[in-house]
Amino acid sequence: MVGGLFRNLKYNCDFLQFNQLININVLESCKDFKVQKVVSCLSTCIFPGKTTYPIDETMIHNGPPHQSNSGYSYAKRMTDVMNQAYHQQYGCNFTTVIPTNVYGPHDNFSLEDGNVLPAQINKVYMAKKNGTPFTIWGTGKPLRQFIYSIDLAKLMIWALRDYNEISPIILSVDEADEVSIKEVVEMVIDASEFKGEVVFDTSKSDGQFKKTASNAKLRKYLPDYKFTPIQQGIKETVNWFIENYESARK
């Protein structure tokens, strides 16, 4: 069960319970059926709210997560704890990857429950169609690293085949590719060729200011991996959304 900041704020207990139930049912069955390898997803939002930067894989359990998604964060952290325990007692090869904010075609473009990038793509589509202002929530100042879903898919297949540590590995673009919400909104505006009014509704939460993650561990394995440039990823996603508007999740 995943979602953006605002969905986490609304359904914190469900995020805690449902994700723990998924962990327990999936991993226990995989142990019983001797599944050779399991790669589960954590997220860069599960790290301690108070931390030094850049965040790396050793910091997961170093303190309480940001309160905006504590339920989701604790459930996800337990995946790592369970993987270590299944390995120690049963020799299971269960591991986790830690994607940063994912975006791309086939996403959940929900205005209320979606993550920031898909929600903006849907919002600007509606603003353009209805001639209304494009309203961004919060100040636009927070910083994020965005990974294109096609890149994440390739890296998860790599993890399934060639990553054999039980401990997590962050799958993120470089720290230098971190952008502000305002910058990413401007890229969505360019890709959508929106010319209308842009408004920042600062009565809405900014959530975590930043969660800058280091991909040094990944770079040790794949020093030459080339991530899709964010402008190209956003353009492809905007085009996909327009072409698939009727069937897209929104």
Ligand code: GFB
């Ligand atoms: O992707 P997002 O919802 O979640 O991004 P997080 C939230 C940031 O985008 C906040 C701003 O700074 C919001 O103020 N924002 C601006 C918007 N306009 C919008 C909008 O229309 N919709 C949304 N959703 N945000 C999530 C975690 O944190 O990161 C999840 O809550 C998950 O559990 C995900 O881990 C990867 O990046 O803040």
